[in-house]
Amino acid sequence: MMEQLINPNVKNIQISGIRKFFNMVEGVQNVISLTIGQPDFPTPSHIKDVAKQAIDQNFTSYTANAGYLELRKAASNYVKRKYRIVYHPESEIIVTVGATQGIDIALRTILTPGTEVLLPGPIYPGYEPLIKLAGAKPVYLDTRNTGFKVTAEMIEKAINNHTRCLILPYPSNPTGVSLTREELKEIAEVVKNKPIFVLADEIYSELVYEKEHVSIAEFIPEQTIVINGLSKSHSMTGWRIGLVFAPAYLTKEMIKVHQYNVSCASSISQKAAIAALTTGFYDGRLMREEYVKRRDYVYERLVKSGYNTVLPNGAFYFFVKIPTNFQLNSFDYCLKMVKENGVAVVPGSAFSEYGEGYFRLSYACSMEKLQEGLNRLLDK
Template identity: 45%
Template sequence: MMEEFLSDKIKRIKPSGIRKFFEIANELDDVISLGVGEPDFDTPWHVRDEGIYSLQQGKTFYTANAGLMELRQEICQYIERKQEVHYDPKSEVVVTIGGSEAIDIALRAMLNPGDEVIYTEPCYVSYLPCIVLSDGVPVAIPLKASNQFRLTAQELEEAITPKTKVVILSFPNNPTGAVMSRKDLEAISEVIKRHNLVVISDEIYSELTYSEERHVSIVEIDGMRERTVLINGFSKAFAMTGWRMGYALAPHILMQQMIKIHQFTIMAAPTTSQYAGIDALRNCDEDVSEMRESYNQRRRYLLKEMERLGLPCFEPFGAFYIFPNISEFGMTSEEFASRLIQEERVAVVPGNAFGDCGEGFVRISYAYSLSSLKKALERLERFIVRLRQEQEDTK
């Protein structure tokens, strides 16, 4: 009965490949899940306490559509402290329901039917559906492990057409952990400015970088602040996934339109979360530093284990994922992940969930305790030894 009433556009969108394996893991016993990108740390207690205190004080009413002014001021001060770029808290920032809503309203505020949006793959699973839902035309640039999954100016130049309007960047990257240096960003910025394009820069993992060079935002590059929507949030850096809060910063004329969509679809982000967010931005530097060091320890451990197991894996310097190559086993990424969870009760995400060029890879999250990672690696080793033995037996 209802089939005839469904949107053709929605029916064509595939469900998330991440959630598929998350649901399988929930149905099985004794599964070690290395699939979901969620910190295993609790939200710092002082942040939770601020949320609780706001409830005790009866601060349970709607805030301004764009968010509490005090929070917007803290966001702008945070960005100025980290990136040395100034934004006006009154007119250039909106507090959203996670970073995903910020991506959605930015695209909807800019796209007309037929406008092309360039994005890189492998990438976060929401970009392609959000472009389609906004009536844009997705144009994927497949990145290469041989170049550490970085975007080059030449690759960007070759993808641009007269219909190109927006470029989505996501560094540090999910799922690869790739980062872009200042030199990399300067090169692609020249292309973007020459073709008069707009950038959506998703920097949700900006605090989780492990190289000697600090995270560089594209808004720091000359001429890019005025043509960029900068997206960030609280989920990854502050271990606040369930609080559902992100934010976007953009020039006033664009932000007006983004807030218009936000006010009609969301109204405002949760009040309790916003008060907690104020404390996170003010007082979490030490907490973030401790979490980052723990992630880095796990990152180094997994890279050594991949080398020991003979799985090719470039060294990621951001986020909390590694992206090893499993193509030697002659099966698809989905087949590898399916057999691994069924035979050894370890959940990873097949690389093709993040785009076609992710085929031959799997994403392993290290947002889990070192003890869980060690137990999972024991099971992964058994699985790999068995696969290699199967290959020998068939020769």
């Protein structure tokens, strides 16, 4: 009887397909996992040293809700130098408990029941539940025929009177694809001066290869909420530091949600984050160089074996078409790979219906592990 009283918005969302798959294969012995969505590098020592000092110096109290001002100043300087976007540390930056919490407070601030959110599919599964919890509706845009890139034309066709937000997660999880300056300009022109926010999830911005990362906030700052953080750039997933950049009229509302949600991010992690964004300004460079080597190796192996995939220009994933001779859906294919080949990859169906028929392979692991995993995946 009491179960019937639970919020239906909560009951109607599901555990992610990624987690569902992991639960099914948990306990299978001697499996090479190419599933992990976090850097395999340790957090740089100079960052850890600052955190240790912060503990010894008793920085163990609440901080300002928006985070230490010193950290917000460092974040402001970081994105200005790296991406040419300008945010005032006092009024336009919030330090969150990871990028996910930043996405949550942003969506809860801008969405109301009945509004719609445009998302490029396939896409990371963490957005849809948050949209639904806010009473809004996710509307997917199929990018399978455009190299997994959402286009200005697609967006323009999908916009209606209910459209409130466009989510742009680039570089993309699960495809590793990013958008060029020209493509972002075209998208900005479509939504400019319309009552539509752009949530730009740029958590992989430091892991862009060949070309520099460009933020759509450069073109439409008054409509854009930029989500970033230190998980991927500085290998700090467990430190849980996210960064939200938005115009002051938005941050003054988002900070309310943030305050009653978590009060503030960890004081120790914030001290470490200051080091990451200052003395660690170039920490991501060596990791990025190593990811490129791994990417090129994996791409060569996949192509030589006849697998169809797009060459990623960011993040650390391949999104690979399942060969038609298997005649299996993505979940069953990945289950088969675990049980019969001893290698784990993520079913494409975890990334919306537009991911069906694919699997995600992560190269955020050692070259030795990649070699053995690909041997098991491709050579049997």
